[in-house]
Amino acid sequence: MREHTEEGGAMRLYARDPILRALVPRLVGLAYDKRNLVPQEHRDDLPVVLLTGRHGMGKTAVLDALETAYRGRVPLGRANSAEVDPARWAGFAVSNTSPVLELLEQLVCELAAVVPGTSRLRFPRLLPGLFAISSWHRGNEHEQRLARDRIARLIAACGLEKGDESTDTGTDWMSDVSERLADTDQQHGLEPVAAAVVQQYFSRHTRARAGRAVREWYHQRSAGTADGEAALVRLSLRFHQGGAFRHAVERLLTSALIEDVSDAYGRWQRMNRTPKPLILLDNVHTAAGRRVLDLILEHRAGRGSDDPDPLVVVATRLGGGADLYPDASHSELPELSVASGWERTAPGSPSAGLLTVALAPLSLDDLLMMLDRAEEPLHRRLPSTLHTLTRGHPLGSGLLCDAIVHTNAQRPVLPEDLLDLCTAEGRSVTERLLAQLIPPPQLRDHLALLSLARDRDAAEALAAACALSGADPLPVAAAARYLEEEQWTDRPDEVGTPGHEYRGTSPFAPAPFLHALLVHAARNGSAVAGPGRRWSDLHRILREHHTALGTGDAADILRHTLAAGDARPVVIQLTAHFADGDADCWLRTLRHVATAPHPPRAEWTDHRLQIARGDHDHRYAEADDVRRSVNRLLHGLWYLCETYAEPFADICDGIGSELAFLSMRHTSGRAALNQASRTWPTSLRREPPC
Numbered sequence: 001m002r003e004h005t006e007e008g009g010a011m012r013l014y015a016r017d018p019i020l021r022a023l024v025p026r027l028v029g030l031a032y033d034k035r036n037l038v039p040q041e042h043r044d045d046l047p048v049v050l051l052t053g054r055h056g057m058g059k060t061a062v063l064d065a066l067e068t069a070y071r072g073r074v075p076l077g078r079a080n081s082a083e084v085d086p087a088r089w090a091g092f093a094v095s096n097t098s099p100v101l102e103l104l105e106q107l108v109c110e111l112a113a114v115v116p117g118t119s120r121l122r123f124p125r126l127l128p129g130l131f132a133i134s135s136w137h138r139g140n141e142h143e144q145r146l147a148r149d150r151i152a153r154l155i156a157a158c159g160l161e162k163g164d165e166s167t168d169t170g171t172d173w174m175s176d177v178s179e180r181l182a183d184t185d186q187q188h189g190l191e192p193v194a195a196a197v198v199q200q201y202f203s204r205h206t207r208a209r210a211g212r213a214v215r216e217w218y219h220q221r222s223a224g225t226a227d228g229e230a231a232l233v234r235l236s237l238r239f240h241q242g243g244a245f246r247h248a249v250e251r252l253l254t255s256a257l258i259e260d261v262s263d264a265y266g267r268w269q270r271m272n273r274t275p276k277p278l279i280l281l282d283n284v285h286t287a288a289g290r291r292v293l294d295l296i297l298e299h300r301a302g303r304g305s306d307d308p309d310p311l312v313v314v315a316t317r318l319g320g321g322a323d324l325y326p327d328a329s330h331s332e333l334p335e336l337s338v339a340s341g342w343e344r345t346a347p348g349s350p351s352a353g354l355l356t357v358a359l360a361p362l363s364l365d366d367l368l369m370m371l372d373r374a375e376e377p378l379h380r381r382l383p384s385t386l387h388t389l390t391r392g393h394p395l396g397s398g399l400l401c402d403a404i405v406h407t408n409a410q411r412p413v414l415p416e417d418l419l420d421l422c423t424a425e426g427r428s429v430t431e432r433l434l435a436q437l438i439p440p441p442q443l444r445d446h447l448a449l450l451s452l453a454r455d456r457d458a459a460e461a462l463a464a465a466c467a468l469s470g471a472d473p474l475p476v477a478a479a480a481r482y483l484e485e486e487q488w489t490d491r492p493d494e495v496g497t498p499g500h501e502y503r504g505t506s507p508f509a510p511a512p513f514l515h516a517l518l519v520h521a522a523r524n525g526s527a528v529a530g531p532g533r534r535w536s537d538l539h540r541i542l543r544e545h546h547t548a549l550g551t552g553d554a555a556d557i558l559r560h561t562l563a564a565g566d567a568r569p570v571v572i573q574l575t576a577h578f579a580d581g582d583a584d585c586w587l588r589t590l591r592h593v594a595t596a597p598h599p600p601r602a603e604w605t606d607h608r609l610q611i612a613r614g615d616h617d618h619r620y621a622e623a624d625d626v627r628r629s630v631n632r633l634l635h636g637l638w639y640l641c642e643t644y645a646e647p648f649a650d651i652c653d654g655i656g657s658e659l660a661f662l663s664m665r666h667t668s669g670r671a672a673l674n675q676a677s678r679t680w681p682t683s684l685r686r687e688p689p690c
């Protein structure tokens with residue numbers, strides 16, 4: 001999703017204003033780009049806003065814009081669940097951390113920052129819990145290093161320094177704990193360390209009255225302990241045990257975070273409509289992100305109505321997740337401009353506290369606005385071609401619009417140039433988009449080849465012939481698993497498109513825009529590919545695979561033959577099948593064959609328009625009228641199947657004329673062919689057939 005500067009220097013995202021300038025300002029109580037207070041919505045029971053969508057739909061860009069708008073104006077914490085990396089401690093005996101704990105630590109460090117004009121958020125409940133959990137087994141250097149770094153971050157971020165502690169890196173703090181342990185007989189136990197850490201925290205960082213209140217809070221939530229300090233020691237021991245013990249501790253710490261913020265945002269702040277603190281959680285489809293989101297929802301579902309929670313939470317999730325949150329409310333983007341439409345429909349249900357908003361693709365009007373920056377006139381069909389290609393994908397639309405504006409200042413950009421454009425830095429737009437959508441380089445290269453396959457079986461045949469290898473011994477399985485995990489397997493517009501009957505139940509790399517990028521990458525890579533991996537080789541392999549499967553794959557055999565640029569045998573076979581075949585089946589085969597991707601332009605000259613118009617008929621003097629008609633028909637459809645194809649009136653009318661001609665020469669399919677002669681030209685004028 002691209003930003004642009006408006007008058008006054010404000011930044012905006014295309015088609016996301018209902019979130020940025022309406023919903024979130026109403027929840028926070030502060031205008032997006034002004035100092036104005038705005039009436040607060042859901043003042044006593046806030047929904048968690050969950051933005052959903054596939055890669056590149058602008059979820060992170062929305063959080064970026066919200067952070068830019070509200071950082072320094074309200075307490076704000078942001079965390080990316082996908083960047084929590086517990087693997088860095090893999091192989092070490094480390095039990096004083098978890099992904100959820102690291103997310104909570106990051107949020108509290110950011111929320112505690114000084115915001116001019118507001119009281120600094122303190123975390124009297126959460127901080128002693130974080131310190132207690134950081135306790136280490138004596139002699140475990142990895143746990144000690146982790147504890148030292150965490151304590152140093154918390155001291156600095158939360159303003160816990162006193163005097164010469166302003167430069168404390170955590171080492172001095174832990175050295176003082178070691179002094180407290182000097183007379184302890186246990187050399188490797190956790191419990192004495194936790195007790196010493198808790199004692200030192202309260203002696204250094206709390207006043208007597210506040211300390212008593214916090215100790216009592218923990219004591220009330222830990223039945224059977226002698227006092228609050230003993231409760232914190234038990235908290236630490238439980239966390240280090242892992243499993244259900246750790247989950248219970250994470251639940252308590254999340255409650256501590258929310259209740260600390262609730263105390264800070266008291267009755268006086270509510271009466272004065274003080275803007276509320278904001279939390280931004282990216283990628284909550286990950287295990288850690290989902291856990292934190294669930295804990296927030298559980299806390300809100302279980303709290304009393306007299307305890308308002310002021311945290312505004314905006315999260316993003318890859319995919320939908322409707323099955324995970326059955327009682328969530330759903331809203332469309334335009335509806336948010338007036339009101340959220342959220343209400344807790346099922347009291348006591350955590351998921352009822354969720355408002356999900358699917359980030360819709362950009363409209364053609366949005367793309368027109370993005371292209372208004374061009375200084376030179378643009379080709380009239382560029383916007384519609386761009387929208388057809390990207391399906392309104394925000395990241396793709398933004399990068400391609402930037403490339404169009406940059407290139408058009410130097411030379412006219414034609415619709416067929418879109419995937420060959422370069423960025424202002426000189427990098428191929430296709431390469432840059434694929435690098436962002438599929439970060440692993442080897443996987444990206446594999447998918448570029450496998451995208452030519454119709455289904456999993458064809459992809460396996462291609463991988464075996466090309467000897468694809470890598471970290472995973474089963475490259476096709478790894479690629480399919482990646483597409484599934486990253487939500488690239490959904491193709492809602494599949495049914496009803498030409499040739500969908502032949503694509504099988506699970507077409508490989510089916511997402512249309514990603515598929516177009518991958519196929520183009522395979523086409524561009526042909527020039528530098530080794531023997532056996534060039535464009536013609538890949539389609540030969542796939543043709544042989546479908547040939548081995550028998551006549552049921554005849555349409556795919558012809559399609560890969562045409563993709564290699566060899567139209568003559570395709571026309572001969574289609575003509576042979578025409579006379580004695582079922583007309584409906586023949587038409588479906590024809591449409592599927594015409595979806596073949598064209599060969600690399602360096603290896604093939606595009607004469608499809610000329611052939612469709614009959615300009616090359618003299619080259620087929622030996623052919624009869626039916627074969628010449630099929631030749632013109634196939635090439636006309638093949639051209640019109642291109643995203644960038646302009647539906648010239650004579651080509652569309654010619655399709656109708658050829659079908660009408662053929663209807664008079666089929667023994668039993670006159671009705672089907674005659675109907676196609678009337679309906680196909682109309683549909684071809686409206687939009688590309690594939």
